[in-house]
Amino acid sequence: MSQSKSSEKFDGSFNAIFLNMTAYNEAVKIYIVVVISFLVVFTYNSFDLVYNHWELIEDATTEDEWYLTFNEQSENLQESRVLQDGEMQTFTFYIDDINVPEGYLIGEINITVDDTGNDGIIANTDPTNECDSILADVREGGLTAQWTDENNTLSGQTNDCEPFFMYLRVYPDYDGLSRSSNSVNEFQALLPWQQSGWGYGELEIDVEVNTDDSIFPGQSSDDEEITITIEVIMFEISASEVI
Amino acid sequence: MAEVELLPIATMIHLILGLMTIILVFRSEKSNDNERFAALILGWILLILGINYLFSTIIDYQMNNDLMATGQYGSSFLRFGAKSTWIIFSGLLIVLSLTYPYPLIQNSKIVTLGCIVTILITLIFIPTGIVTNFEYDSISSLFLLFPFLIWLGVYLRYLHSEIIDDRKEDRTISAVAALLVFAAFGDWLTYWLGIITTQDNHFFARFAVGGSEYSDPNAINLVMGSVLPACVAVSIISIFIGEVWRCRKKGISGVSIFTFSLFVLGILWFIFDYTQMGIVDSCVETQCESFNKVYDTYFIFTSQIIRFLLVPLIFMYLILNFNLIETGGENVWFTRVLVLLMLLIVTSSIIELIQTVLPIPQMITSALFAAAVVVFIGWEERITSGMIRQSSSVAKTLLDSGEVVDFSISRSEYKAYNISVGVSVTLALMISLLISLMGINS
Numbered sequence: 001m002s003q004s005k006s007s008e009k010f011d012g013s014f015n016a017i018f019l020n021m022t023a024y025n026e027a028v029k030i031y032i033v034v035v036i037s038f039l040v041v042f043t044y045n046s047f048d049l050v051y052n053h054w055e056l057i058e059d060a061t062t063e064d065e066w067y068l069t070f071n072e073q074s075e076n077l078q079e080s081r082v083l084q085d086g087e088m089q090t091f092t093f094y095i096d097d098i099n100v101p102e103g104y105l106i107g108e109i110n111i112t113v114d115d116t117g118n119d120g121i122i123a124n125t126d127p128t129n130e131c132d133s134i135l136a137d138v139r140e141g142g143l144t145a146q147w148t149d150e151n152n153t154l155s156g157q158t159n160d161c162e163p164f165f166m167y168l169r170v171y172p173d174y175d176g177l178s179r180s181s182n183s184v185n186e187f188q189a190l191l192p193w194q195q196s197g198w199g200y201g202e203l204e205i206d207v208e209v210n211t212d213d214s215i216f217p218g219q220s221s222d223d224e225e226i227t228i229t230i231e232v233i234m235f236e237i238s239a240s241e242v243i
Numbered sequence: 244m245a246e247v248e249l250l251p252i253a254t255m256i257h258l259i260l261g262l263m264t265i266i267l268v269f270r271s272e273k274s275n276d277n278e279r280f281a282a283l284i285l286g287w288i289l290l291i292l293g294i295n296y297l298f299s300t301i302i303d304y305q306m307n308n309d310l311m312a313t314g315q316y317g318s319s320f321l322r323f324g325a326k327s328t329w330i331i332f333s334g335l336l337i338v339l340s341l342t343y344p345y346p347l348i349q350n351s352k353i354v355t356l357g358c359i360v361t362i363l364i365t366l367i368f369i370p371t372g373i374v375t376n377f378e379y380d381s382i383s384s385l386f387l388l389f390p391f392l393i394w395l396g397v398y399l400r401y402l403h404s405e406i407i408d409d410r411k412e413d414r415t416i417s418a419v420a421a422l423l424v425f426a427a428f429g430d431w432l433t434y435w436l437g438i439i440t441t442q443d444n445h446f447f448a449r450f451a452v453g454g455s456e457y458s459d460p461n462a463i464n465l466v467m468g469s470v471l472p473a474c475v476a477v478s479i480i481s482i483f484i485g486e487v488w489r490c491r492k493k494g495i496s497g498v499s500i501f502t503f504s505l506f507v508l509g510i511l512w513f514i515f516d517y518t519q520m521g522i523v524d525s526c527v528e529t530q531c532e533s534f535n536k537v538y539d540t541y542f543i544f545t546s547q548i549i550r551f552l553l554v555p556l557i558f559m560y561l562i563l564n565f566n567l568i569e570t571g572g573e574n575v576w577f578t579r580v581l582v583l584l585m586l587l588i589v590t591s592s593i594i595e596l597i598q599t600v601l602p603i604p605q606m607i608t609s610a611l612f613a614a615a616v617v618v619f620i621g622w623e624e625r626i627t628s629g630m631i632r633q634s635s636s637v638a639k640t641l642l643d644s645g646e647v648v649d650f651s652i653s654r655s656e657y658k659a660y661n662i663s664v665g666v667s668v669t670l671a672l673m674i675s676l677l678i679s680l681m682g683i684n685s
Binding site: 009010011012017020021022023024026027030031034035037038041042044045046048049050052053054056057058059060061185187188191 | 345347349350391392395396397399400402403404407438439441444445447448451452455459460462465466469470472473474476477480481526527528529530645646647648650
C-alpha cells in the first residue's frame, strides 16, 4: 500500500488540511469511486423517476374530463292480490332475490299500481260504473335506498281506474342520464358509481282499497284485484376520456 | 397510530436533550474549543429537531381530531414552521460537517462561517420556500451533500490510517464519522437496497401524488429529491464494505455491528416494501390504499424508532462518550440527570410501543417501568460512568498526531453563534407565522 503522508509541520492551512485528508492514496481512490457511485445512483434514479414515474404522477394529479354512460338492464317483479273494501295489505318484494348481473348495480325502482284487472275495462267503457279508490304508500326503510331524495314518489292514489306510478331512487344521484366528470383517472371517475350496498333488503308497499257502489244494481263489487309491478333498473357504468 | 404516540416522546427527548446540551457547553470551559463548538451545534440540532417534531405532533393531533381541514393545513403556520425548521437542521449539518470530527477550517473563523451559513439559509431558503409553497423543498437535500462528502471522506481516510499504519487511535475518528452519517441520514438508511434497485421511486411517486393536495409536484423537485436517497445508499454500502474490511483486519466493534444491522435491515425492508408494491402504486394508478397493518408495525419498530429514539441517542453518545463536553467536576450531577432522563424516556417509550403490539396489561408494563427506574437509580453511577467512560477524544487524537492545530474560540464567539442560530429560528418562525396569516398559499 502506498502512502504519501506529508512530513511537513502541520499549520492548519487549507493546503495542509487537503494534504492530510489525501494522505492515503487508496483512501482517495476509494473516495473517488464513492463519489462516482453516488453520481451513478443519483443519475439512474433520476432517470427512472423522470421517464418511468413522472408521466404517471402528472396523470394522477391532473384532472381530465371523462364521459360517463350507463348501460341499463331491468327486471320485473309482480304480485297480485284481491283486497276487500276498506282493507289494507302490505305487498313485500324481496329485492335481494333479483339476479343482478356481474358488474351491475341497482339504480332505481319504478313501481306501478294497477287495479284495472277486474273493473277497469268496464269502468273505462261504461261511464255509469264508479271506480274504486286505491291508495298506496311505499314504507320507508327495509331497503337500502335514497329515501330522502326529492325525486322520489313514495305514495299515490287513483280513483279513475288508471294505473299509477311511484318511483324510488336507490343509488345516489342515479337518473340513467349520461354525464361528464372531472377526475384524475378512469378509476376515480368511476368510483362514485361503484358503491355496493344499495338496493339490499325488502321493499314494502301498503295498499288500501275503498270500493264505490255503482248506481246500477249488479255492477258493484266489494273487492278489488290489485297488481303491483316493480321494475328494478340496474346499471353498469363505463367511462371514456373526453379528448 | 404508534407514530403519533412516538412523536410527542421524540419532541420531549429532543427538546430536553438539546437544551441541556447547550447549557452544558457553556459550563465546559476546559473542553477543546472545536469539540465544544461541535457540541453546541449538536445541541442546536437536537433543539431544532425537537421544535420540528413539536410542529408535527400538533399537526397530527389536529388532523386526527378533525381540528384542521386539508385546505387549512396547506397554508398553516404549523406546516411552514415544520418545513422551515427542517431547512435550518439541514444547514446546521453543513456547519457540523465542517467542524467535526475533522475540522476543515482550523481557526475561529469557523464560528463566523457557521453564523453566516445559518442566517443566509434562513433568509434565502425559508421565505423562498414558503412563497413557492415548498414546491422545490427537495433542493434543501442538496445541503446534505456536504455531510455526505465530508464525513465519508474522513471515514475512509482514518479507516485506512488505522488499518494500514496500525494507528488504533484513529478508529475514534472513523467511528465518529460513521456514527454522524448514521445520525444525519437516520431512518433513510434502512431503505438502501430499495434505493439501489429504484424500488423506492414508487414510494416517491406515491408521496408526490399524496402531497399534491398541498403543493403541485414537479420534475425538478422529484429529481432533487433523489439526491438524499443516493447519498444514503452509497453511504451505507461504503461504510458496510469498510467495516467488513476492518473486521477482517482488526476484529468486530460496536460500530461494525450497528452498520451490519442497518445493512440487513435494508435487505429486509426491500422485501417488506416489495410485498406492498400494489398498495404503493395504487396512489398513482387508481386511488391511495392504506398499507398492511403488520407492515405499519414493522415501520414503527424499525424506521420510526431509529428516527425518533436512536438518532438522539447517537448524538448524545457522541457528546458524552467522545468528550465533547465536560462531564466531570461540577457538571457530574447535570450529566447524570441528562443520562437518566434520556434512559427513562427511551425506556418508557419502548414499553409503550410494545404495549401497542402485544396485549400486555398496563399493570405489567407499569411494573416493568418501575423496575427499570429502580435499576437506573440503583446503578445510576455505574450507568452514567459507562455512558461517559471518556474512551477517547477526537481532538486529542488529532492533536497528538499533529493533524490539526489547536485553536481557541472565545466565549463571546460561542454566544454569537448561539444568538445567530436563535435569531435564525425566531426569524424562520416569524416569517412562517406572518406569511401563514396572510394566507398566500391558501
